[in-house]
Amino acid sequence: MGFFDKLFGGLGKTRQNIDLEELFQDYAPDSEDFYENLEEMLVLADAGIPTAERVDYLMRRKTWEDRYRKGEEAREGLIRILTGLLNVGDTALKLETRPSVILMVGVNGVGKTTTIGKLAHQLTEQGKKVLLCAGDTFRAAAAEQLGIWAERAGAEFVRHEEGSDPAAVVYDSICAAKARGADVILIDTAGRLHNKQNLMNELAKIRRIIDRELPDADVETLMVLDATTGQNGLIQAKQFLETAGLSGIVLTKLDGTAKGGIVFAIANECNLPVKYVGVGEGIDDLIPFDGKSFVEALFKS
Ligand SMILES: Nc1nc2c(ncn2[C@@H]2O[C@H](COP(=O)(O)OP(=O)(O)O)[C@@H](O)[C@H]2O)c(=O)[nH]1
Ligand SMILES: [Mg+2]
Numbered sequence: 001m002g003f004f005d006k007l008f009g010g011l012g013k014t015r016q017n018i019d020l021e022e023l024f025q026d027y028a029p030d031s032e033d034f035y036e037n038l039e040e041m042l043v044l045a046d047a048g049i050p051t052a053e054r055v056d057y058l059m060r061r062k063t064w065e066d067r068y069r070k071g072e073e074a075r076e077g078l079i080r081i082l083t084g085l086l087n088v089g090d091t092a093l094k095l096e097t098r099p100s101v102i103l104m105v106g107v108n109g110v111g112k113t114t115t116i117g118k119l120a121h122q123l124t125e126q127g128k129k130v131l132l133c134a135g136d137t138f139r140a141a142a143a144e145q146l147g148i149w150a151e152r153a154g155a156e157f158v159r160h161e162e163g164s165d166p167a168a169v170v171y172d173s174i175c176a177a178k179a180r181g182a183d184v185i186l187i188d189t190a191g192r193l194h195n196k197q198n199l200m201n202e203l204a205k206i207r208r209i210i211d212r213e214l215p216d217a218d219v220e221t222l223m224v225l226d227a228t229t230g231q232n233g234l235i236q237a238k239q240f241l242e243t244a245g246l247s248g249i250v251l252t253k254l255d256g257t258a259k260g261g262i263v264f265a266i267a268n269e270c271n272l273p274v275k276y277v278g279v280g281e282g283i284d285d286l287i288p289f290d291g292k293s294f295v296e297a298l299f300k301s
Contacts (some may be wrong), residue, residue: 003287008297010279010287014260017045020075020299027071029063038078045261046230051268055081079295085264086291089248089273097217099131099177101185101210105203105244106224107236108191111252111278113142115224116186117149118278118286124154128183133173134159135166135206138190146188152283156182166190167205174213200243207245222275224250225266230259237270252278255285263294 001009023037035056042052058081059074068074093102102119104112113136120130132150136142140162150157158173170187177185189203210219223246225233240246249270254260254277263274274289 004293004297006279006285007277007287007293008300010255010277011260011294011297013256013258014045014254015298017041017258017261018298020078021301024071024075027074029068029074035060042261042264044258046259046265047261048231048234048265048269051085051265054268055085055264079299082264083291083295086267086274086294088267088271091248091273091275091289091291093220093248093275094218095184095220097214099174099182099185099214100218101187101214101220103187103189103203103206103210103219103221104224104250105189105221105240105246106191110191110224110226110229110233111250112136112191112224113145113149113188114281115222115250115252115276115278115286116146116188117153118283119276120149120153120155120186121283122286123184123186129181130155131173131177131180131182131185132157133170133185133187135169135187136190137162137164137166137169138192142188142190155186156180166202167209170206170209171213174210196239203244220247220275221245222248222250223272224252225262227251227254227259227262227277228257230257230262231265233262234265234269237266237272241270241272246272248273248275250274250276250278250286251289255279260298267291 018041039052039056062077104116106112123130132146132155134143134146143159147157158176160169173185221244223237223240249266249272251274277287277289279285
């Protein structure tokens with residue numbers, strides 16, 4: 001199955017909330033009902049009120065500027081507005097140095113370890129030498145889970161004992177990556193510590209080690225968000241954004257939710273590009289994000 005078909009499948013539940021046929025059924029450019037329904041549709045899909053209001057505003061403006069008369073024209077206009085909203089930065093990973101680093105952050109259970117496994121698989125398929133670093137030392141099971149993914153993806157793997165210092169595992173991983181000529185180091189992290197401040201301090205410490213040992217390396221810090229948590233996920237993103245210096249978002253579990261509209265809220269309120277979406281638990285269920293395909297898959301009937 002190609003990426004588009006997987007995305008289309010993953011957006012099935014969200015699409016039930018986004019019925020453009022109905023929205024444009026009795027379209028008239030000056031109908032207040034139309035704008036009300038538009039906002040309601042976006043809020044139902046969890047795009048959030050600020051984003052729904054922004055789309056409403058942009059839609060009214062374009063309707064006036066481009067003199068929409070027919071539902072068809074307005075529909076095309078709406079698609080352009082929503083696609084434009086998702087255009088907030090480079091969705092491709094920048095991994096040009098050897099090694100380069102991907103640091104995966106996010107709260108417990110969102111899909112960090114799984115996403116690392118899927119991404120490692122894609123990178124090894126591209127012929128890259130990949131090393132997985134078990135930076136979640138909070139539970140022994142976390143390193144075991146990552147080790148299984150390393151094997152499946154054909155990646156190298158560095159771990160320490162449970163409870164050891166994650167920054168030390170990161171340091172060892174960087175040394176191993178240099179010695180073995182790895183192209184990409186993927187770092188898993190714990191999503192839960194004794195409190196939030198501990199977690200943020202630990203991430204900052206990991207980041208200092210990377211910057212010290214690999215000062216010229218490309219580093220992607222990706223925050224993993226569980227789409228099923230909708231607007232709560234957005235609050236998490238804002239918290240991490242303040243302290244962790246994010247370069248993008250991975251939105252997982254799109255397959256299990258009708259809240260896929262959260263993508264628009266992330267772009268609009270956090271100004272961060274979604275770089276990948278997860279649409280299942282399998283190794284191939286991670287799709288490079290592209291705004292145009294996303295909107296297309298959302299609106300395709
Ligand atoms: N349906 C679905 N499940 C996912 C996806 N990504 C991760 N999961 C599941 O979410 C659960 C938690 O994932 P895990 O990677 O352990 O989360 P972590 O605590 O952030 O490392 C696991 O059962 C995964 O299989 C996804 O895109 N879709
Ligand atoms: Mg994990």
